[in-house]
Amino acid sequence: MSLLEVKGVKRSYGNLQVLRGIDMVIRRGEVVAIVGASGAGKSTLLHVMGTLDKPDSGTVSFDNKNLFRLSETELAEFRNRHIGFVFQFHNLLAEFTALENVCMPAYIGKWGTEKEIREKGKALLGVLGLSDRGEHLPSQLSGGEQQRVAVARALINSPDIVFADEPSGNLDSHNAEELHRLFFELRKEMGCTFVIVTHNEQLAEMADRRLMMKDGLLVDS
């Protein structure tokens, strides 16, 4: 079943045409890897798919609803409820504990009481092997642990789809492997859908589909 559909998406920065007409369909429960040379437009595409950036033309539809027809407020609400993001530099808030960071999107979305949200945050930290790290600040965690906190944060609102931009780009090979395994475990356990931009060939090989970007277009890989 199609979850997200991208049609004819184009995006330029000044004279630079970064996305030159992208069409793709993401099905529920898929793990899709997007690979390609530096500068090919992968992050730009991910940002447009995640509605963080608007295309110049073309559409992104979720459950057959054209997302860029929504107002900014509706779009922010939509992102909070349906989308999780994991970035290369996890962007955890330094002055908040791991658990508080994980719970932050839920406090914004307000789908439950503070107690309910904290319980879910703790449960997620448990799933990610971080039960005893909840009260630590990001600076007291290893790089791999910080990235797993970022994954828990991406999952707290039970998103339909998680976009990850070079999630293991900053990790050593052991931590990278652990993180990659986790994505597939989470798909199995929670039915999450993942779209992952990566330079990591091992991860791209593990994915259900590997899409290659070249000069702003998707090409056969």
Ligand SMILES: Nc1ncnc2c1ncn2[C@@H]1O[C@H](COP(=O)(O)OP(=O)(O)OP(=O)(O)O)[C@@H](O)[C@H]1O
């Ligand atoms: N905000 C911006 N303003 C101007 N140019 C930009 C902007 N964002 C990206 N670009 C340019 O668009 C092109 C594609 O960038 P993008 O980050 O999408 O590539 P990428 O495939 O993700 O690369 P990498 O693998 O190095 O992260 C690059 O040439 C980049 O310099």
